[in-house]
Amino acid sequence: MLARHAVALLEENTQLFTSLGCDHRSDSFNNLLLQQSQPVIEAMGHASAYSAALKAGLPRYVLDLFECSVMRLDSAWYSEYAGINRLDQRLREDAAISSMIPHLSTPLSNINIKQYVSAPIITDEQWKNYVNQLPVSTGNAVPVLKQFHSML
DSSP: OHHHHHHHHHHHHHHHHHHHTOOTTSHHIIIIIGGGHHHHHHHHHHHHHHHHHHHTTOOHHHHHHHHHHHHGGGHHHHHHTSOOOHHHHHHHHHHHHHHHGGGTHHHHHHTTGGGTOOSGGGSHHHHHHHHHHSOOOOOOOOOOOOOOOOOO
16 A cells, blocks of 8 residues: 555646646746655655564554555545545544554564663653652632634
8 A cells, every 4th residue: 555655646746847847946846746745755655664564574564554544644635535534534544543553562662762761751650759849839829811702
């Protein structure tokens, strides 16, 4: 699916370039095609990364989650050309996340997250200690709110 997306974006922009009949230094090229370089290159990178992960034997739940996260970047294309409407995209994403949750502790423990994260939320104990150290402010102020009405 990700490879199809990359190929389609490249073909779309190649056809546009041909139809414009311009060169790579024209205003039309700069306005319509140059800005599409990054999404096309990223799409190729996503397809390559997915392929490499598949060959490396990464679990299906990791591949599915990666695919769903990439699909979010160009949701309209997957709806228009791959026939996966927005609701189905969200359902696929939910299924991918749900299938990964039971396995989440293994990759997290394998990467030793504590050495990379210094935020107190990393453990319940550190979080509770942090919250207990926060200053507490009290007072008897009464907020004054201006009411307004909006019309849609």
